[in-house]
Amino acid sequence: MADTAKTPRRSLGTSETVHVVGMTHLDLAWLYDSTHYRECQEVVAVRMLDLLDHDPEFTYLIEQFLHFRWLNETRPDLIGRIAKYVREGRVEIGGGMASSLDTNGPNGEGYVRSHLLGSAWAKEHLGGTAKVGELMDT
Numbered sequence: 019m020a021d022t023a024k025t026p027r028r029s030l031g032t033s034e035t036v037h038v039v040g041m042t043h044l045d046l047a048w049l050y051d052s053t054h055y056r057e058c059q060e061v062v063a064v065r066m067l068d069l070l071d072h073d074p075e076f077t078y079l080i081e082q083f084l085h086f087r088w089l090n091e092t093r094p095d096l097i098g099r100i101a102k103y104v105r106e107g108r109v110e111i112g113g114g115m116a117s118s119l120d121t122n123g124p125n126g127e128g129y130v131r132s133h134l135l136g137s138a139w140a141k142e143h144l145g146g147t148a149k150v151g152e153l154m155d156t
Contacts, residue, residue: 039110040069041079046117056092059085063096070103078103079112080144081152083136087116090143097143104146111140114148121153 042062044055063086069076080086080100090097103109116136119128133148141147 037077039077039079040066041081041112042066043081043118044085046082046084052088055085056088059089060093060096063089063093063100066109067096067099067103070108076108078109080109080140081112082115082118083139084117086143087139101144104144109144109146110150111144111146111148112150113152114140118153 044058044062046052046055066078070078086097086100100109104111113133114137115129115132116139117132119132137147
């Protein structure tokens with residue numbers, strides 16, 4: 019058996035990079051009503067913006083847009099601030115769906131419609147579109 023104290027450790031080297039990106043997933047249809055999720059989204063947005071404002075290396079991924087549509091009804095000032103970070107490339111749009119779908123139920127048309135609705139809202143209100151795809155609930 020090798021003596022682990024003497025076994026050399028593999029270095030990641032300079033050519034390998036690991037990215038850690040913040041994101042939040044609020045499951046719209048799981049446990050609470052929309053009033054609860056609207057309140058949660060405001061808290062999430064304020065905390066996200068605080069981190070973006072104070073840490074120039076912090077980045078964030080938005081994975082669904084119904085929450086942000088709700089937020090725009092009560093706090094359009096926050097949406098304007100988020101749009102600024104989308105333009106700077108520090109907030110990325112991932113997937114672009116109106117709401118992340120559980121992949122066990124919806125058919126293909128549901129995915130397409132959710133993507134079209136979410137992407138149109140993101141482009142109009144945040145000035146960006148999804149460059150990466152993702153499915154949170156599988």
